[in-house]
Each structure stands twice: as C-alpha cells, then as structure tokens.
Amino acid sequence: MKLMKKYWDLPAVAASILLVAVFIFARLFTSDFYFISKLGDTKEQYIHFFNLFYDLVHSGGFPFWSWSYGMGGSFWNDFGYYMLGDFFVWPLLLFPKNWFPTLFLPMNILKLIVMGLGIYLLLKEFGVRKRFAFLGAMVYPFAGFNIEHFYTHYFFLNAAAIFPFILLGYERLLKEKSSAVFVISIFLGSISNFYFMFMMSLGLLLYAFFRFFAQEVQPVSLKNFINFHSQVLLRYFIGFGIAMVFFLPSVFSFLSSNSYARSGPPIEGIMGLEEVPSFIMLKGGLHYIGLLLFPLLLINGKKMRVYGWLGLTLWIIMQIPRLTSVFGGFSNPEELRGFFIFNSIWTMLAILALDRIDIRKPKNIVVLIVSLLFICNANYPDLGKKMTALIPLTCLCFFLYGHVQKKWLKSVFFAGLAISLIGYSFLGGKQFVNEVLNVSYKTTPRAEKLARGVWQRLPLLGKEEYQQLYNNSKVNKTIAELKKQDPSFHRIWLDAAISMKNSAMSYGYHGFSVYHSLVPWKQQEFEMDLLAISGFRGLSLIRGFNNNLYLSTLMANKYLVAESKNGENAELFGYQPIFHKNGYSVYRNDNFVPLGFVYDRSIAYSQFLKIPVPYRDRLLFEYAVVPDSETGSSSKPSFASLGLKQIGKLKEVTYSKGIKVLQTDQGIILESKEPFEIRIPLAQHQAGELSVFVDFLPYTPNGGITMTASNGEAEVKFEKNMCNNKYRNVQYSYKTTVNQVLYRFGREEQDTKMITLTIYPGKFLIKNMGVYLDSLASYEKIVDDHQTKGLKTTEITNNRVKGTVSAKNGGTLFLSIPYSSGWKAFVDGKEVETFPVHHAFTGLKVGSGVHEIELRFTPPGFVAGLVVSGISLVIWAFLACRRRKRARVCSAETFYK
Template structure:
C-alpha cells in the first residue's frame, strides 16, 4: 500500500507526464524528428530564437558574455536582449546539444516546460482545495491550453506560466497569514527576472487577484480594519519583489531606450466583442498569429464548468459576482486598446497579440474546478439544458453573422463533445454513476479535445526541415571556423546569402546583420543612411552597401555564392560552392580620424554624398571616392506625372501598354556603377539593366544601394524602373561610380596611423594605437554611455563620431587602449537588489519575532 505522501508524489508525476506524453504524441504525429524530418523551427523560432540560443552557448563555451555582443548589427548591449530571451534556467539544457541539434533540444525543452505547467497547476489546486485526482483534468488543460499550443514559439514565456500558480498560492498564504510573505515574494521575484515582459503582466494580475480575494473577505468597515495588515503586507511584499529584481530590471529598462517608435495609447475597440467567444471552440485557430483574437481555448468541458460556476449555490453570491466582474474586466482589457497596451508595457507587440490571454484561461480553470467540486448532484437539469441552448444560439449566430475561425465542422465537433458531457452530468445527477467513473470519462473527453485541438493547430505552421537546417549550419559553420583558424585577429565577416538576419549569432562572428525587438531604432536608421536595407525593425547586409562602407566597418571577409563581388577583394579560399573573399582595405575596429568626423551631416537622401563626406571628414581632405555618373536622358513612357512636393507620383496612363521610367547613363569610366533610388514608402517596382531584370526594389528586403556592375567606357546603358501595380512614388535617382583607386588611397592614408584591437571578451577590448598627430580615435562600435575607454590606464571622455560611432580624443604617440562595457544602471541595480534582499531578511526576522 502506498502512503498518502507517495500517492501525492505519484499524482504530481502524473500531472507532469500526461502533458509531456500528449505533446510528444502531437509532435510525433506531425512528423517531428525522430518520427519524421521536421523540426520545431517555425516563425520566430526559425528566424530569431534558434540563433539566439546558439549564441547563448558561446557565453559559456567561448569569450562572450551577457553584457555586450558584436553579433548584433554594429554591436550592442545585451541587458534588454538577455533579459527577454536568455535568462531562463531551462536554456542550460541546450548546452548539451551541438548547434545542429539545437531544434531537437528546444523541442525537448518546450515539452518539459509544458509538463511542469501541469505539475505546478496541480500542486496549486492540491494546496488550495486538498488533494484530489480530478485536478489532473484541469492541470492537463493548463499545460495544453490554446495559448501554449498556438504560442509555443514564445517558449520563453512558459517559465512564467509555471510560476503563476506559485504566485497565486503565495497570495492566498499571505492573506491567511500576513507574516507569510516569502511564499509570494520569491515566485514573483523569479518571474520578473526570468522574463520581465510576462513578469510585468503577472505583477498586474497579482494586484488584481489580491484585490479580488481580499474583497471576498471584507464585508464591513471593521473587516477592512482587520485586513489592513494583510493589505500593507501585500504592498510591501510586492515592492520588495520588484526592488530585488532591480539588478535585472534597471539595466533592462535603460537598455530598451530607443527600441520602440512610440506608445500606442489610442482609446478604441480592438475587435468585435461578439466574435471573442468563438475562440473557445476546438480547432478555432486558423494560422493567424499576427491579427488573431485572444487565444482563450481551454476545451468544451472547462467552458461549461466555468459557466456553471456562476450558478452554483454552494458558492456564495458575492463570490460569483466578484468572479464575474474579474473575468469580464479581463475580457474588457482585450477589447479596449489603451488597457490592452498597458498589459504590453505601453507598446503593441509585432505579432502574437494579447500575450496575457493565458490569464483568462487560468482564471476560468480555477472557476471550473470550483464548479466541479460543487457538483455533488446539486446542479439543476435546467442549467444543463440552458447550457445547450446558449451553445446552439451562439453557434447559429456565428453561422449567420460569419466567423473567420468557426464553421460547421467546429460547431458539430464541439456540439458532439458538449452532448457527451451533458449526458454524463445528467446520469451523474441521477446518481447512476459515481464520481470516479465520471472523472474517468471526463478525463478521456477533455484530453481527446485537447489532442484534437493541438493536432489541428500544428497543420498551420510551416516547420523547417531538420536536415536542411543542419546542412546549412554545418557548411556555413565550417566556413566561418576556417576563417577564424586562418585569421586570429578581430574583424567582421559578412555574407551575400543568409538563412536568417541572425546568422552572426548562430555562427558567433562579428557582422552587421541582426533582427530582434531589442535593437535601437537609431542604429537601424544609421545603417540605412550608409546604404544598407533599413525597414524600420531591422537592417541587414544583403549584398552589401559599398566597398567603402565595408572598409569603414572592418568587413575583412565576405562569404559568397558568386564567383565575384564587384569589389576590389581577393579570393581567400573555396568551400564547396561558396567562395570566401578577403578585403585588403578593411580597417581595424579603431582608427584615427580628423576632428571633422564629428560634424558629418547625415540629413540627406543622397547616400553617396554621405559616404563621400564621411570619407573626407576622416582624412580631413577630399578623396572623391564616389563620382556622379552622367545621366544623359530620362524617358517616361506611358506614365502620368504628378508633382507632390517631396516626391513625384507616377501612374500608368494606358494599362494595356508598357509603362516605365528609363534612365540613359553615359559610361565615362570603368569603375562599378552604384545605384540608389529615394522614395517616401515601400512599393512594388522592378528594375532592369539593358533589358535584363535586376529584381524588385522599394521592397521589404530590397531597397538599398545596388551594384549595377562595371561597363565599357563610352557605352550608354539603360536603367529602367517598371511599376508592378500601376504606379509608384519617387523622390530622386542617384547614380555614382565607386573609384577603387581613390578608395585604396583613402585606406592608405587612414591606416598610416597604426591601430590594433583584440577581443578579450565581448565586453572587453584591448589594443594599441600609434597616432602621428593629435587626432580623434574612432571605434566602429555604436556610441553608448556604457563604454569606458582607458588610454594608458586613464579613463577618457567618450563622444559620438562619424554619425553614431564611439570616439575619443587621442594625443600624438603610442598608446595602450582598453575598452570595458558596463550596462547602464548595472551598479545601481545591484545595489538596490542587495539592499532589498537585506530588507527582506529584516522583515522576515521581525515577523519571526512576533510569532
């Protein structure tokens, strides 16, 4: 015979293993490795998270850290990035997996997190309402609710979902005994430092839930006076938990400055309220993770029980009214934009809306469980009939009104499930079956519902083939490693091809390409001004800007699928069908420049003029690297022109005939011709060179400086812009040659002041500079206050230079240079956290003395 303790441990294990087995089964059925060739990679996992996790490993195994990285555009602080993506302790599991097997490791981690969601919820129910095996139904639902299935790409949030039941338990304990603060403070503190974004949402929910629970216990003014110590204890505990997390939160908040365009505080409705409840239906997810309704699916059984809760006479009327208000308030927060935005930290997310919708499911599960416990034959048959009528009525409404997510199939499926459940409840109310049999059937029905929903959702995701990912990682990783073995210096690498914008993180090299929600807009804009594609959320190398910019930023090696680059680079080596080109003019991470470099004007659409001005400012004289090409004629064919002031609007006149603008360029030298078109917005056009397509332009991934090749002197070439959709807007066209001789001469002048830099860690650089005169020393790193620069051991003032780069003043002679990055607010954050921790010990000591 098992002891009571062993029995509880067994069911805690069962609450973990059931979601694990179900989710594993769903993944297996959908062809995940090793049951098929697919990987867990889809959406943001493919384009962001898998690369971040690869970089995470380098923090432990190579010379990177959580403070700064050179694999993020030009370089950037990691405080906000790491706090959002990397601080989960579950990530340590992935240290066991080589990069090519990271998707498998991530899938295992997601499955384990879902299992632990079930365990934590079951544990909470056992503590609140006593140990009951029926809790398995509800804990399994929590682990496999619509939020987790649809938003599994946001696996970093699942840690907070594991902690949520412990936070709620802590609130209950604190209300029961104001001295029992620690059980609330610790899980809230952990949720904040694990992921500050969802941690913020849990802080809001904790406050709301506390108000809800304390209101249930206050009936008179005298009750309020008695509970004042509870209220003050909750307030103090919440503040202490927040203050203890300062070592993460303060650097994170300072790091995130400049990463969002603006607040979105408009007061308007976000959707049609009558459509919200369609997301309760099984299989109501139809693949939209950008503009979808809140993910509140939890199964027919839970919706039914939660609804019946409000009619359970064993539950006080006050509790039912307050519970209804609480739930309706959360629904209202979905509905009204300004409230929704507050939950998201005052900024609407890009994709995956209503990221706090799991809280509605959580609350409904609590109400449903309470309802189940009250169903000892006391539920009226009229309520069962009423439930069926409500379901049929709303389903008919959706069919008549129309719904994007619910059709006949979904209605018939849930109608069948509801009928089975109501029949079971009807039989149970007649005492024809006992509660153990009822539990068994309900468990089968609910898990079946969850499996059907999860399996259906998977078909809407485009999962990456594992072997395809592995082949890319192995080939590109081998090329990067070969470059590193060949050249031990500190430099940047870039590629003319990519799997994602985050390849520099995947392969741990310093590059110029990056995408995350934690990149500063001013740096993205700066890259755009230097000729790279800037779409507002990211910039990336693509096929590069110009050779000058490559030199400026120390791009020493280019990995290409082509046989040539159009730039004065030499072939270093070949690897399969790829070639590695070496740039002989790549500057080191630090170089001397004239004081004029701090006054370059970037406020122009002429990107070539910016680069010319920058080159001249660095040397203090004219270099003429970019020379404007002669455009002898601009021919407009079958297009109506409307001058709009800042731009010209071109519209096709006769739709049955070709329409275009064609520029005739007289070639007067054989340097590479670079082209850029300025326009007010994204559009759909195609470029042609002498009748040959050069691809689209003004597009999401293609709107940068383009290489149109070198041509024979004296030729006339034709560059044509054709609208794909009948019209486009154009500010101006720019055609420039990049003079390779002038570029070489410029490089020789700049490199005459010898500079060498080496990477100790990603936040610690050291080097030497030999300046021939008093100069400005430029580092090809974004200017940030966190950088401390020491010259011959003495800290020196840092300033912006060359637009957005870090610079210092340097005297003539040989100098040792050292750069150390410390995240803004790190010292103050640690100090506040330490003081808060000591204060926690103090109040715990005081509470203990009062016992």
C-alpha cells in the first residue's frame, strides 16, 4: 500500500507517453509495412538473430553452440552484443516466432515508456516538482534519435532506456538510500550490450564529477569525493560482476572478432559554434529545450553554475568530433551512437532550469533572449514552420508563467509550455513516420537523404516481403524434404537468389554464410588473406565456399538448392540433381565428406604461408595445416602432385586501348582514367576446374580496386576499399588485407578461349597473373580415402558431438567446426587437447585403430563468468544485510533516546 501511494503517478506518466506514441505511429498500425527498415541491419541481421535465438531456447537446451550460425558458432559468445542479454526481447520468446515483426512496434513504444519513466523518476529524485518532471518524461523519449534508430538498430535504444536509471541509482546512493536501483541498472546495462555499457560508464563518470560538487547531501571535499565514489565504484563492480555470466563471454568474442582489423575514416577538425545546434537537433533529434535553457544555469549561483558547466562540457564534446567518437564507443562521430548521454543530461538540465530558475530577474531574461536568438539563427532545413514556431512560444510561456501570480493564470501558461514542448516531440515523430511511409509506398523504394536524422529515410519492410524472406513456404518445404530424406549431419548451400546472408538462422539448416559486426576474425582471415577468395574485401561477412569444389567438399556440403532453370546442373563437379519441387532444384554432392576425417599427412602453418595462393585450397584437401607446435613429422608437398596446370600467363596478356603500360622489374604498371580490360588468352585444355589468380598493388586512394573476371559465361567480382565505384573507406573496411585475389569459375565444361579482367580506373602494378586448370584426376580417389577415415556420428546436438573414427596409422582428426576453445574433446573417454587446423577449424590427434570421439561445448568465459556472478551476488547480499542491520540498530537507538 505504501509502495502504491509512493508511485501512484507512474501509470499516468506511462499512459501519457503511450498516448503520444500511438498518435505518432498511428499510420504504421494500419499500413502494409512493419516498423523494420527494408535496407540495413534489422532486415539483414536482427530478424535472423531472433529466429535463431527463439529456436535455440525452444529446443530445450542452453543457447550455446548453433550449427545454423555460419558453419557453426557460439550464440552465447557472439550474440551477447545483439540479443542474448536484451531483456526487452526476452518476453517475445513467449509468443509464436512469426509474431516478432508485428511486436516490433509495441516493443519500441515500451522502450519509449521506460525511457520516460526513467527520466521522470530521476527528476523527482533530484527534487524537481512533478509537473516539470512530467515535461521531462514527455520530452526525452521522443527525441529523433530514439524514434529513428529503432527501425534500423533497435538495440541502440536499450542504453537510452537504462541510462536514466543508472543516474537515478547514483542519486539514491548520494542520499544513502538502497543501492538496488544502481546495481540492477548496471547489471541490465552490462548484459544488454557491452559496447553501449562502455558509453554509459563514460556518461556516468561525467555526470558524477559535476553532480557531486553541486549536491547538498554529502559534505563537499576532495576526501569525501574519493570516499563516496569508492562506495559507488564498489556497487558498480557488484552490478558489473553479477552480469559476468553474460558479459565475459561477450568480451571473449569481441577479443577474437574482426573488430581489431577495422579501419574507419579519419576523424579530424572542430565543428563551428553555430553548427552544433543544427547538428544535434537535426542529426540527433535533440529537443530544443535542452540547448535553450541550460545557459541559464551558468548565471544563477554557485550550485546552479556547476550544472551549467556540465551542459557546456557536453557542448564542447559535441563540437570536437574526436571526443564525440570516444563517447560513441570510438565509432564514426556522424553516427552519434553515444547521443543518449547528451540527450538525457541536457533534458534533465533544461527541466531543472524550468523548475528552479527565477525568470523574473533581468539577467535571466537577457540570457533567455540571447539563447533563443542563437538557436533560431541556426540552419534547420526541412524542420517545418510549425516546429520552429514552438521555440519562441516556449520562451513566452516560460516568461509569463514566471511573472503571473494567480494560480489559474499559472496553469494556463504552464499548459502553453507543455503544449509547445510535447507538441514539438509529437510533430517531429509524426513527420518522421510520414516521410518513411512516403518512401515505402513508392513503386521503386529507395532511401531519401534529408537534413534530419543520422540515417537517410529508409523504406519499410512490407508484410508480404517479410514472408518471402524469412518464412518462405517453398524454402521451408524444401529444407523439410531434405531433412526427412537425409537426417544425417550435412551442410546445405542455398543459392543467393533465394536466400540472405543469415538465412540459415531463420530456416534452421546448416549453412556457410553469416553476417554481423563481430564475426570471428580467424574465419574471415582464412577466406580473405589465406585463400584470397574473390568478393567484397570487407569485414563482418563470411561468404562460404559455394564455387570452390575442394572447400565445399571439406566443409561437409552435401546439397545445393537453387532456383529451377530448365533442369540445369550445378556448376560444381559431382553434384547431381535429385528433385525439382516448389520452383527449386536440389543437387546432391556424390562426393560428400562427413563432418570430420583423419589426415595422414600434415604441414606446419608457417610452411603453408609459403605456398602460392592458387595451390592452397587444393593442398588443404590432402594435408592438415596445423600450428608449428603440432606438426610432428611434417610432410613437404610437391606442387607437381597437386594436379594444377597453368594455361594462361601474364606475359601473354593484351590490353584495351587508351591505357598506359609500363614494364618494370616488379611487374607491369597500368594506368587509365577510364575502366580498362586485360585479356588473357588460354591454351587449349581439357575439362576441369578453372581459376584465375591476380597479385597486384593499387596506387589508388586507400589502396582501393574493383576488378571483375569473366570467362564469357559468368562474371566474378572483387572489390576492396571502394563503395559505389568511389575510392573510400567505410567503417568495416579492411586496409591491411593482401592484394591478391583468386577467382573460381567452378566446373569448366567448354574450351574457354579467353579470360577478361575489367578494372575500375586508376593506377595499378600487376605483379603476377595466371589462369589455372585442375583436371580433378585424383579428386574422387582422395574423397574415397576421406570417407573411409570419416567420423561416423552417433549423436549431434547443439553443444555435443559423438561418434567413432577409424585411423589405420593415426593422424590429425580434422573437424569442419570453427575452432573455439569452448570445445572439449574426448578420445575413448580421455580428454585431449584441440588445436586449430587450416587456421580456423578444429583438430585433435588420434592414434591408430578405432576410437570413440566425443566433443562438448561450453562458451569460453561462461564458467568463469558464472563464478564471478555468484560471488558478486553474495557480496551484494552481504552488504544489503549489513545495511539493514545498521538501520535496525539506528532505529533502536532512536527509540531508546
């Protein structure tokens, strides 16, 4: 009853936010679209991630390892960044999986309500009157940043919802109240997203530094500052520690991901003074009230001045892009990833000024007018006359509210103040929704670049399109048919025309491709640098080996599913059509190799790096590439035994007209202002696998190049550090990749006469170039050997593999499972060491004879995290009990006195 009386106003605040949100999003509820962008990460990633999460949870096991994540990976480690600790997503696991896109909009509104309640409670704890705290609750959640990021990056808003509660917890610690709000908020922030927890920690540090010297509860001195914040730090680490079971595995994933290879654009310069308001109000969608009123705090006494300096510090950070980048987790400052810090604190300071500043004083009137003129003088294209007119209306209502004495007049002018503030939030959100829907309803939807917002206006995903992409009945039937016919472990390649990069997560098959921001680095390095596979040379994407016969075989690919085209056969050797249904053709690999097999021969990784790129994937078929420490009696391969024949050479090439050609000792330098061609004539050859290798050095901005190879029938594209035919780096560029590329055309059935390379304009050194043909003379014989020594699986589930393997002479058991220290291997019941094979996959030593093999998976960092979480909970419980005991003693002493 006491609790209800204390928080009776919260339902009214929540209902008000809900009402405004429903009016803003009204058109979306009745449209044929979901609140999900048709372009970008939500479509490409998050829906697939949820579908995988849902299936893992509903399978009854722990969501640790998943075979539908690329070639297999740890959901617990790699998806802590996105979804695992997202407590806003957890309730959706209770509904049918295909409700997810429908629930996307209600989840957004729920986050807005939580944001508003957080800032409301913070302002009340700060001592702000309820009516003004209510205004803060109606201003903060409806910032453009919060509305616009949801449909492109919905988990970005978790920090915006949690951060006010962290500040609320700090305020309660200042007043020596319970630490529960602070600890729980730190815990939720830490499990929700470790990346944004870093930003929240910076925001808390900034807030605490200024807040302590303005508060009046604790004695203000350097000694007390240190003593008090040591207690805050203890509570911070308790909340942080409780989250370790989620947080630590995520950190393990981050440290082994591609993030360390990223190289974004340089951050330079200082933003002009007048650029700041337009940047943060249009880009970040900050409500004007935050900038309009915080200057008043600078001239109203010592305590208020500290808050003014806090607001000014935020301004300076925004004015220096490098600092903005730091508060945004070292991201591109234009993305404003840490903007929730600025939005929440500026909103709080503005409401504090409304509540505490006496606007009747001449100096305050002057500052308000100057602030108004400065903000209105900034450039706000496309903001709308109605929205800009609300800024002077706010000043007028604030002025009149402070000058009148009668209560009914105060109520009138407060109502005007509320209308102007809430109206700005409403109009901004409504305008955004209208613009997005207008783009979406166009017959040829495209992104529209407007002055407002971090992202351009992206079209929304249609409901029918959602079914086609994530719940396609034809794909589901085809996959179900294959599982029914063949329940054994195998991988499937779905043609790009009928799948997305992460489709295996939604459809539950074992595939290859995966796309997200923390893809394991070793797997990407294996594709990009060790094998120089063609495609986009960028991070966050593993493409797989659909046109590479040897690797497709090694990685247990048994089926290829493609759109039916007159019964055409697959491009790879040994793939035979088995049925044509549902508009799709399914091909089976007659040379299928199981999940694991024993290699008799191995070579050291350092030795492998000396092997020319065109021979590498062929060599992997016969030799296990192992760490130098695991080689034992290493073999030295002979190129002649690999069966590759060079049928086209650099010295025989011809060039299109209009390019400069210069012969050097290093190779041939080519320069052109127009796209140009290199034609490589081929010697007469038999059927086999055709590949083209180019070793080059670009003398272009950022080392960029776009180069396409064609055999007259098909084209294969390679692109490095370019975007839309412009030489530029993006956030996920990889500048240090090798300047080598291997184009594979699959099975060569006809006598190709010429290979044509088309290169985008620029200056390049061609060091080496060659066309190779593999006759596949020994391919089937080696496949038979691998099948004989293959792992016969008796049980494969998420987190466990069991089977038997026979090795006449012993050797290296290769498993096409991406390497992770979380896999523990047992041979005949005894634990053995695992090690990387082929740089990115799993291997272990086996002796001669038949062996029982078992592998068990526990996410790296999970056990240690669980221990730390348990210890932290015990410490928190101990501190809570001690605090209650002290409170009882104090009460008793007071009673007896």
